[in-house]
Amino acid sequence: MAESTTRGGSAEPFLSVRDVHLRFGGVTALDGPSFDLRRGEICGLIGPNGAGKTTLFNCISRLYQPDSGSITLAGVDLLGLRTEQIASAGIARTFQNLGLFGSMTVLENVLAGGYHRTRSGFGPSGLGLPLVRREERKEVAAARELLADLGLSDVSDKLAAGLPYGTLKRVELARALMASPELLMLDEPANGLIHEEVLELAGTIRRLCDERGLSVLLVEHHMAMVMSVSDQVVVLNLGRKIADGRPDAVRSDPAVIEAYLGGAA
Amino acid sequence: MELFLQQLLDGLATGALYGALALSVVLVYRASGIVNFAQGEMAMFAAFLTWQAHTWGVPLVLAIGLSMLIAFAFGAGVERVLIRPFGTTAAAHLSLIIVTLGLMLVLTSGAGWTWGYLTKQVPPVFGEGVVDVGASAMSRQALGIILAVAVMSVLLYFLFQKTRLGLDMRAAASNPESARLSGIPVGRMLMLGWGLAGAIGALVGALAAPQLFLQPNMMAAMLLYAFAAATLGGFDSPVGALIGGLLVGVLENMAGTYIDIIGNDFKQAVALIIIMAVLLFKPEGLFGSRTVARV
Numbered sequence: 026m027a028e029s030t031t032r033g034g035s036a037e038p039f040l041s042v043r044d045v046h047l048r049f050g051g052v053t054a055l056d057g058p059s060f061d062l063r064r065g066e067i068c069g070l071i072g073p074n075g076a077g078k079t080t081l082f083n084c085i086s087r088l089y090q091p092d093s094g095s096i097t098l099a100g101v102d103l104l105g106l107r108t109e110q111i112a113s114a115g116i117a118r119t120f121q122n123l124g125l126f127g128s129m130t131v132l133e134n135v136l137a138g139g140y141h142r143t144r145s146g147f148g149p150s151g152l153g154l155p156l157v158r159r160e161e162r163k164e165v166a167a168a169r170e171l172l173a174d175l176g177l178s179d180v181s182d183k184l185a186a187g188l189p190y191g192t193l194k195r196v197e198l199a200r201a202l203m204a205s206p207e208l209l210m211l212d213e214p215a216n217g218l219i220h221e222e223v224l225e226l227a228g229t230i231r232r233l234c235d236e237r238g239l240s241v242l243l244v245e246h247h248m249a250m251v252m253s254v255s256d257q258v259v260v261l262n263l264g265r266k267i268a269d270g271r272p273d274a275v276r277s278d279p280a281v282i283e284a285y286l287g288g289a290a
Numbered sequence: 291m292e293l294f295l296q297q298l299l300d301g302l303a304t305g306a307l308y309g310a311l312a313l314s315v316v317l318v319y320r321a322s323g324i325v326n327f328a329q330g331e332m333a334m335f336a337a338f339l340t341w342q343a344h345t346w347g348v349p350l351v352l353a354i355g356l357s358m359l360i361a362f363a364f365g366a367g368v369e370r371v372l373i374r375p376f377g378t379t380a381a382a383h384l385s386l387i388i389v390t391l392g393l394m395l396v397l398t399s400g401a402g403w404t405w406g407y408l409t410k411q412v413p414p415v416f417g418e419g420v421v422d423v424g425a426s427a428m429s430r431q432a433l434g435i436i437l438a439v440a441v442m443s444v445l446l447y448f449l450f451q452k453t454r455l456g457l458d459m460r461a462a463a464s465n466p467e468s469a470r471l472s473g474i475p476v477g478r479m480l481m482l483g484w485g486l487a488g489a490i491g492a493l494v495g496a497l498a499a500p501q502l503f504l505q506p507n508m509m510a511a512m513l514l515y516a517f518a519a520a521t522l523g524g525f526d527s528p529v530g531a532l533i534g535g536l537l538v539g540v541l542e543n544m545a546g547t548y549i550d551i552i553g554n555d556f557k558q559a560v561a562l563i564i565i566m567a568v569l570l571f572k573p574e575g576l577f578g579s580r581t582v583a584r585v
Binding site (some may be wrong): 136138 | 454457460464465467468469470473474475476579
């Protein structure tokens with residue numbers, strides 16, 4: 026498998042989620058799930074609707090603050106960070122229903138994703154100093170390369186609003202990659218895609234993971250895709266973890282069959 | 291025909307000011323999702339600062355520049371101190387609109403308390419006299435206003451479309467959550483938007499003051515025209531605001547000249563009619579984007 030060797034032994038967990046609790050009013054959204062994601066691996070996060078998958082995503086990307094528990098990435102306490110600091114901590118994500126900048130072009134969307142890599146801050150950038158200009162050209166070149174890699178060169182100068190849904194899903198993926206993340210979080214990337222696109226997407230995710238040494242956390246309802254692409258599958262139900270392991274082991278776990286597949290599989 | 295051309299040119303000059311003020315309204319709307327009812331009074335206050343600096347002996351152009359800087363800082367400060375604590379959710383909009391109405395009253399009475407209600411004379415920054423434009427003539431000030439607004443618009447276009455900072459500001463306005471996740475300091479971008487709006491308003495105030503006569507209620511009517519311009523152009527479109535301003539300026543002048551019943555005294559009704567008509571028949575305006583929700 027794609028074991029990354031960037032930081033020594035891969036036995037040490039990269040992303041570590043411990044006993045995370047979150048209640049909205051009287052509803053328990055997360056009831057203490059814990060799991061680890063090893064560096065360079067793809068972890069599928071599955072579960073029926075309302076299992077808490079997106080809630081957990083939002084906790085990791087600091088849109089929600091859990092009531093208790095801990096989430097660390099390579100030893101860094103993520104719960105101590107603000108949303109703005111997530112990108113420089115090495116995390117990028119996509120949204121279930123897209124979170125693009127509709128009034129901006131595809132290229133501009135991707136450029137915006139690379140904000141934390143641009144170091145000059147906003148003082149000189151408005152003035153167009155030469156150093157900044159050079160950096161901007163490098164950013165544009167990097168963005169165009171990503172767009173080409175994902176087959177989006179044709180639409181790079183089109184406004185995001187109005188492009189087909191499947192295309193926008195890839196644009197959002199490109200924007201996330203532009204941040205050069207170490208952990209890529211994909212919230213239902215196959216949602217709304219046709220069958221061929223799903224297969225292609227699975228291949229793309231696998232390839233990106235191998236090429237860039239990315240670790241991927243993947244929420245997805247498309248079971249065949251999750252099982253084929255993941256190294257590890259974590260199953261949530263009603264905010265609790267009910268299974269965690271290699272895809273084939275999880276698939277035959279009685280608790281999963283009972284809760285998630287309704288006994289039909 | 292000569293009268294027509296004359297009215298057209300005059301309309302363009304006032305329209306440029308309406309457009310510029312509309313632009314500041316639109317910048318705030320895009321950043322925070324609300325209409326700042328105090329935008330006109332912020333411009334009026336800045337015009338008083340210009341006048342004050344000028345009477346203390348600062349050259350007029352420098353005085354305008356200084357008041358634009360102060361208005362920038364004030365606008366940014368308003369966002370930070372008065373607006374941000376309420377959050378940007380739709381539920382907060384009513385509270386925020388009331389806050390801006392309160393600010394409007396405070397600025398009006400503050401200006402009255404500081405400088406009194408007697409009108410002050412601000413000299414035209416582009417000087418007296420007229421320039422021949424084809425068969426008609428235009429005051430130097432009117433021509434200067436059009437050029438100044440054009441230069442400002444080009445600079446803003448450059449900022450928003452050609453710089454990293456502009457890109458980040460647009461991203462923060464378009465989708466704050468995603469912008470935050472990319473590391474963009476959204477709060478700082480909103481402050482910048484309000485600051486720019488304040489500075490543009492200060493320029494409008496200083497350019498309009500010679501004709502409107504400087505007093506605390508100077509901008510009240512102009513804000514109505516700016517709203518008409520922004521509505522006509524599309525509330526989320528900066529280009530629309532400017533073009534809307536020019537159209538409103540010309541329409542208002544033409545209606546005042548050619549429709550007897552309107553005349554000079556009833557011109558403001560034109561603004562109201564434009565607002566009503568746009569909202570009824572084309573609510574997104576000429577250049578605005580239709581709000582589409584993906585379910």
